[in-house]
Amino acid sequence: MPARQIQISDDDPAAALITQRGLQSLLGNAYNVIVAPTPNAAWLACAHGNVDLLIVDPGAGSGSASALVRAMHAFRPTTPIFVLTAYDTPGLRAKMRDLGVKYYAAKPIDFKDLLPLVTTALRTTPLPEAFPLRLNAHCSR
Amino acid sequence: MGEGELEQLQLRIAVLERNLTEAKAHAEIVEREAALQVSRAVELNARLSAILSICAALLISRDVDTVVRLVVHEAAHLFPGTSAAHLFMIDSEQNALVLRAPGDQSIVLKQPGEGLAGKAFLSPRAMLMVGPQVEEALEDLSREQIASLSASMDHWPPYSALLAPLRVEGQRFGSLVLYGGVHAHLYHPRDLPFIQALADLAAVAIDELNQHTHAAALQRDLALTQTLHAEAEARLNTAQAQLLQSAKLAAVGELSASVAHEINNPLYAARNSLYLVEQDLAEDAPQRAFLSIAQQELGRIARIITRMRDFYRPAKAELAATNINSLLRETLELVQTHLRHSRINANADLSAEIPLIVAHADQLRQVFLNIILNACDAMPDGGDLRLKTRLLQARSESPTTIAIDICDTGMGIPAEHRPHLFEPFYTTKAHGTGLGLAISAHIVTQHGGRILVESERNQGTTFSILLPTANE
Numbered sequence: 255m256p257a258r259q260i261q262i263s264d265d266d267p268a269a270a271l272i273t274q275r276g277l278q279s280l281l282g283n284a285y286n287v288i289v290a291p292t293p294n295a296a297w298l299a300c301a302h303g304n305v306d307l308l309i310v311d312p313g314a315g316s317g318s319a320s321a322l323v324r325a326m327h328a329f330r331p332t333t334p335i336f337v338l339t340a341y342d343t344p345g346l347r348a349k350m351r352d353l354g355v356k357y358y359a360a361k362p363i364d365f366k367d368l369l370p371l372v373t374t375a376l377r378t379t380p381l382p383e384a385f386p387l388r389l390n391a392h393c394s395r
Numbered sequence: 396m397g398e399g400e401l402e403q404l405q406l407r408i409a410v411l412e413r414n415l416t417e418a419k420a421h422a423e424i425v426e427r428e429a430a431l432q433v434s435r436a437v438e439l440n441a442r443l444s445a446i447l448s449i450c451a452a453l454l455i456s457r458d459v460d461t462v463v464r465l466v467v468h469e470a471a472h473l474f475p476g477t478s479a480a481h482l483f484m485i486d487s488e489q490n491a492l493v494l495r496a497p498g499d500q501s502i503v504l505k506q507p508g509e510g511l512a513g514k515a516f517l518s519p520r521a522m523l524m525v526g527p528q529v530e531e532a533l534e535d536l537s538r539e540q541i542a543s544l545s546a547s548m549d550h551w552p553p554y555s556a557l558l559a560p561l562r563v564e565g566q567r568f569g570s571l572v573l574y575g576g577v578h579a580h581l582y583h584p585r586d587l588p589f590i591q592a593l594a595d596l597a598a599v600a601i602d603e604l605n606q607h608t609h610a611a612a613l614q615r616d617l618a619l620t621q622t623l624h625a626e627a628e629a630r631l632n633t634a635q636a637q638l639l640q641s642a643k644l645a646a647v648g649e650l651s652a653s654v655a656h657e658i659n660n661p662l663y664a665a666r667n668s669l670y671l672v673e674q675d676l677a678e679d680a681p682q683r684a685f686l687s688i689a690q691q692e693l694g695r696i697a698r699i700i701t702r703m704r705d706f707y708r709p710a711k712a713e714l715a716a717t718n719i720n721s722l723l724r725e726t727l728e729l730v731q732t733h734l735r736h737s738r739i740n741a742n743a744d745l746s747a748e749i750p751l752i753v754a755h756a757d758q759l760r761q762v763f764l765n766i767i768l769n770a771c772d773a774m775p776d777g778g779d780l781r782l783k784t785r786l787l788q789a790r791s792e793s794p795t796t797i798a799i800d801i802c803d804t805g806m807g808i809p810a811e812h813r814p815h816l817f818e819p820f821y822t823t824k825a826h827g828t829g830l831g832l833a834i835s836a837h838i839v840t841q842h843g844g845r846i847l848v849e850s851e852r853n854q855g856t857t858f859s860i861l862l863p864t865a866n867e
Contacts, residue, residue: 266660272667279671313656340659343652348843348863352794362663362697365670 257286258306258376263296263322264289265313266340269361273309273338276365277372285376293322300330307376309336311361312346320349327354334375338363442589445473449593453600462604463496466597470573473593474557474586478576479548482597483512484561484569492516492570500547502540510536510544515558515570521591522558523582529556550576557582559594563602571597627732634729635768638761642830646820655700662700666693717754719797719862720745723782726763730771738777748786749797752864754842759862762835766801766858769831772824773805773856780804787861796844799860808850816848 260277264270270289278287285306290296299305308326312319326335335355339346342360350358357375359368449469456462463482470480483492483504492512494502504510508517511532515522524532533552536544545551553574561569571594575582673686727734727741734741770780783800808816815821817836822829832846839846843863850856 266664268664269660272664272671276667276671279674311660340663341656342659343841345840345843361659362666362693362700365667 257284259299259304260285260287260307260309260372260376261296261299261305262287262289262309263293263319264309264311264338265319266311269311269340277369280365280369281372293318297322297325300326300333303330305330305333307334307336307372309338309372311339311341312337312350313339313341320353323350323353323355336372336375338368442473445469446589446592446596449473449596453596456600456604459601459604460495460498462597462600464498466571466593467496470571470590470593473589474573474582476576476581478550478553478574480574481512481547481572482561482569483516483572484601485516485567495569497547500543502543504540506535508535510540511556511558511572511574512570515572516560516567518558518560520560521587521594523555523584523587524558525555525581529553532556548574555582557586557590559590561594561598561601563598568598568601570594624732630729631733634764638765638831642834646830646834658696658700662693662697666690666697669693713755713757714753715756716751717756717759718751719749719754719759719799720784722756722760723763723784723799726760726767727782729764730767733768733771734780737771737774739771739774739780740778741780741782743782744784745782746784746786749784750786750795750864752797752842752862754862755838758838759842762838762860763799763801765831765835766860770801770803770805770856770858773803773807778804778855786864795864797862797864799862800857801860802855802857804855807852807854808848808856809852813848813850817846 260281262270262273264273274287274289278285281287288299290299293310296308296310300308308322310319310322312323323335323337326333331354334357336357336359337350337355338359338361340361347358357371359371449465452465452469453462456465463484467480467482471477479497481494481502482496483502484495485491486493486503489503490505492504492509494500494512502512504513506513508514511524511529513535514532530552533541533544553576555575557573557575559571560567561571571590573582573590669686669690673683673690676683676686723743723745727743731741767780767782774780779802781800781802783798783802785798785800787796787798788794812823817832818829820829821833836846839860839862844861847859847861848856849859
């Protein structure tokens with residue numbers, strides 16, 4: 255069985271690296287955790303259809319990250335998106351909820367708290383043939 | 396002495412005696428005339444004294460009822476033989492002449508020229524009516540009016556009457572009527588100057604008291620208006636001071652939140668780096684103690700950062716069900732005096748469909764106040780301020796949004812300023828802080844909403860505040 259893939263899109267390279275190393279270390283070889291250098295690269299990876307979870311930080315003024323979430327919601331609605339942000343505000347939470355994001359956590363979060371949330375998100379990934387086209391997913395924190 | 400001389404002497408004596416008799420008769424006539432003149436002089440003196448007394452009394456009278464009672468009472472003394480004296484005044488509510496004194500009878504005359512009082516009211520000057528003239532004037536009155544009139548006097552019907560209008564500067568507002576008794580005094584034309592003088596004195600005194608009362612009422616109204624104005628100014632000043640204070644605090648808070656957000660990423664990386672290092676260490680590695688200290692201290696920083704960030708957010712306890720229309724009305728009420736002084740017409744078109752939302756009412760009120768005051772500043776020569784609320788919904792299944800439009804007809808915002816409107820410390824006003832719109836935008840964002848601006852030079856500006864009805 256091929257390793258499941260987790261894409262990370264984060265403007266902060268140190269934070270992205272730590273997320274990647276931590277999750278890779280904690281999840282093991284069953285998962286392939288990759289840092290996309292840009293939101294566009296993350297989108298291209300997701301567009302190929304082999305991404306099981308997208309972790310993204312739509313930081314302050316990061317319009318491209320929001321655009322990535324919007325594109326995922328429109329074209330890959332079944333791929334779970336996990337927003338892991340250092341710029342947590344009620345406004346951002348509302349915006350992400352409106353964009354169909356189900357999983358949301360604010361930095362600084364410890365890996366021991368992050369890991370259960372990530373594994374929960376991964377469990378929701380359906381089989382490819384069961385993908386429904388859903389444009390208005392409900393959001394939960 | 397001869398016989399001829401004696402006859403001449405007797406003739407002279409007879410002439411002298413006739414002359415003496417004539418002189419005596421003339422002296423009696425002169426004496427009677429003198430007595431009459433003395434009597435008239437005494438009467439005149441008495442009337443002048445009475446008029447002067449009335450003048451003095453009127454000067455110290457403090458209300459209209461006292462004046463009319465005094466005039467009626469003194470009139471009876473001034474014109475001996477008077478059976479009754481009546482003073483009528485116009486009642487503007489009833490549009491009629493109403494008997495004011497004596498006050499024990501109620502007589503209301505609604506027709507112009509009705510009765511003796513009505514004729515006195517229309518007359519340009521004092522009149523004397525005698526016999527048939529009086530009877531003819533009384534025929535105007537109804538049976539009830541006659542009954543009231545006859546009950547108020549000693550002799551009925553009156554044989555003569557003195558009438559005078561109450562007038563000041565060409566304005567008539569009442570009449571004075573004196574009724575002569577049947578067998579008593581018959582009024583004389585020489586009484587006319589006195590009745591008119593008495594009526595004029597009464598008119599001046601009543602008018603002065605009315606003016607005094609009116610002036611006092613105006614003074615009270617002015618004082619009340621000044622008090623209300625001062626209170627409104629104080630409330631507005633307090634609100635503006637609170638707005639400024641909140642804006643300053645919010646600026647500090649925004650800075651704190653901004654710093655907090657920027658620190659979150661390195662803090663996240665540092666804490667979890669330590670966690671990953673710790674995973675590779677042996678259970679008994681001595682470095683674990685230092686790693687533990689570092690973790691604890693980073694945790695402490697994280698808590699400090701959380702507190703800084705929360706400082707900028709409304710506490711959950713302050714969020715409550717809020718009526719946006721009521722908030723707008725309260726805010727308009729707050730600036731009512733300011734709008735009036737700035738010659739700005741405010742109009743509110745508030746939709747009844749707007750639901751309650753969970754919000755921080757004080758903060759939203761500050762947003763509305765800030766934008767309304769900005770609109771006032773944009774209309775230094777007056778103008779129109781329009782507030783409108785709408786409920787927006789893109790599709791039936793979409794969430795609803797409240798739109799609050801605040802429109803002015805002011806000078807508009809130049810295009811080059813618009814991109815910077817919501818930046819902290821950006822201002823085009825000489826004494827502006829540049830925090831008002833920045834904090835307003837932040838408050839609205841905290842409520843999950845946003846602010847849109849449309850502006851046209853010299854046409855006006857519309858700020859649209861969009862607030863979701865379902866917020867966290």
